[in-house]
Amino acid sequence: MNINKHITRRTAIITGLSSLGSLLLPGCTKPLPPTYGNILRMGDMLTYSAHRALLPGQSLVKEYRSSDISSFPATGCTNPSAPLFTYKVSDEYGRLLSKGFSDWKLSVEGSVTQPGTYSLSDLQNFPVRKQITRHTCEEGWTAIAEWTGVPLSSVLNSAGILPSARFVNFYSFDGWIDSIDLMDAFHPQTILAYGMNGRNLPIPHGAPVRLRVETQIGYKSMKYLQRIVVTDEFLDLGDSGWAWYTGI
């Protein structure tokens, strides 16, 4: 009798846990980024699906006052034309930098009706968004800065993003490639920033234009943008060892 009772309870727990999993199934009917059979990537995908299923869509992160602006370390690549560490050296970035980025153009291509390029002044002609937000680095530190830029959604709409589009991929001069889904791409605080703390974006912080994805960890806010490609499919670059979705 007792043994039966315990198996029933155990079964109840297991059934309960597996039914929790089924809550995530609606998210799985659409193709998700690959997990490479890696249990860590499966955990990342569970977090991603849970955030998309459970969190209210596109809530705004906290915005701070000017007096909250803090010191801000520049880490990773701090100049693609003369990088420390093992980043790709970009001679092209050096040439653009020497002309004060007057020749810099951001290419927007892929699943859009009007692929094309945007100069710095083209981007500055869009309605401006200013936001004082907190940068959260995966390392554990945080910093607050004021960012000036154009909402990514304005640029994507201007390029005529197609209904089949699912992801937005970013390519930078330092060799970094990463992507975000459309939920984050169309988040009102996701901007292409050309200003920081009231000045032009400094070189160590990603000049001339960097991405700000305020709903994710700092490394998604890529610096030194060169090219944006909208795709219907997830751009599979293999397992980098780092989570693709870092809303946590």
Added chain:
Amino acid sequence: MPSPDSSDTSIRHKGWVRISHWIITISFITLAYTGVVILMCHPRLYWGDVGNDLTPALIELPISRNYQHGGWTESDTFFNKAGSPITANRTYDIFNKNGWGRSLHFLSAWFLVITGITYLILGILTGHFRTRLVPKRSEFSLRLFLSDIVTHVRMQLPSSDNSTQYNLLQKSSYLAVIFFLLPLIVLTGLTMSPAVAGAYPFLLKVFFGAQSARTLHFLASIALELFLAVHVIMIIKTGFKHQMRAMTIGK
């Protein structure tokens, strides 16, 4: 002495208690281990919303080569005024295992949270908390509590043979772990998530900011590790074999 909810005194811990005990044990150990790996990447703790290598720390822990590494270029100011916030470039190749460290931390957290919620629901529905963990009215006595502490300090512990009932000190520590420390560590963890704090900004208010939440998360983990250490010592002192049988096969 049989506990009121147990008709069969030979079963000391119910099946669902034993299963959740071990899932939470394994998750907790993995979380504590990866938590240290993550902390080693930036072994500085702060109060408020902001904290980085260019701002003062509350606590600095000498637990990796990143401790006070000093690999920074000369700083620039953001504004032309005294006391302006500054920026500097990092020139030091830091220790950073957060790629797997963070993902494994969150994977283990899923196990802890899902098991924890299941445990809480079953604990309420089966009356487990009411009958075994909530102290009886007669137990609310300072004298009893103090004498409990004295017997524990002197290690005059009751034999575990008939202890289907917990004493007041046990009940208080289990209640503190289940209803205070574990919820605190989960909520402060969620407060550090940009997406969760974006959706629920009150979390930043409750825990005094993102870096305060990180510091409280660390302090709660120290408290839970101390609990684990004392818990294991008590298991050994009151008969390791017997206690392990009780929490595995149930008898």
